[in-house]
Amino acid sequence: MTTMTRAELGALGEQLAVDHLTGQGWAILARNWRCRYGELDVIATDPGTRTVVFVEVKTRSGDGFGGLAYAVPPEKVRRLRRLAGAWLVGQQSHWDEVRLDVIGVRIGRCRIPEITHLQGVG
Structure with a gap:
């Protein structure tokens, strides 16, 4: 297996996260939305509720960096909220709720990537 660049790894992780969400019936509204403050990885709607969800995707190739909870510190949450x-x-649409989620994708020794979905991180 060839090693991927960080950008390739990130893009793969993001696609796997989108596949995970669409597999659960979520609708993807936008990917890689950018403005002057930064970028949102995935914007989706949770089908069970009228909730728009801003999803930060964290892709890892190993076990380093501690757990997923450490991947999005408070200052990152504030930036995501501003974005x-x-x-x-x-937007023209109205949602009953807004939520920030983090999806961790670990692509490593296992053939099947591990996906962890943390809801309501901020």
């Missing part, structure tokens, strides 16, 4: 607000301003 979410910027995206929402430009």
Whole structure:
């Protein structure tokens, strides 16, 4: 197996996260949405509720960096909230709730990637 660049690994992790969400019936509204404050990886709707969910995807190739909870520190959550607000301003639709989730994708020794979905991180 050839080693991937960080960008390739990130893109693969993001696609696996999107596949995971669509497999659960979620609708993907946007991917890699950018504004001057930064980028949102995935914007989706949770079918069970009228919730728009801003998903930060963290892809790892091993066990380093501690757990997924450490991957999105409070300052990152604040930035994601600001980005979410910027995206929402430009939308016609209305959602009952807004949520920040983190999906961790671990691509490593196992043939099947491990996907961890943390809901409501901020």
